[in-house]
Amino acid sequence: MDTFENATPPQEQPEMVLALCWECGEKKMCYEHLVCCTGTRFHTCPECRKKIEGKAA
Numbered sequence: 324m325d326t327f328e329n330a331t332p333p334q335e336q337p338e339m340v341l342a343l344c345w346e347c348g349e350k351k352m353c354y355e356h357l358v359c360c361t362g363t364r365f366h367t368c369p370e371c372r373k374k375i376e377g378k379a380a
Contacts, residue, residue: 333358333365346371 333356342353345365353366367375 330358330360340366342366344368344371346375 336355336357338355339352340355341350342355343350343366344353345367347368347370349368351368353368354372356365356367357363358365
């Protein structure tokens with residue numbers, strides 16, 4: 324995903340939605356993230372989110 328200098332990080336929406344996960348491509352209940360500067364929405368499922376957080380640590 325592209326990054327923009329001085330951009331705010333994607334804002335996680337409060338409710339989970341049924342969508343395609345950006346990481347694994349499976350349709351399941353996911354966290355929705357909104358990139359405010361572009362209006363882009365992407366989704367991550369709980370399983371992929373754990374993997375992403377594990378890589379960042």
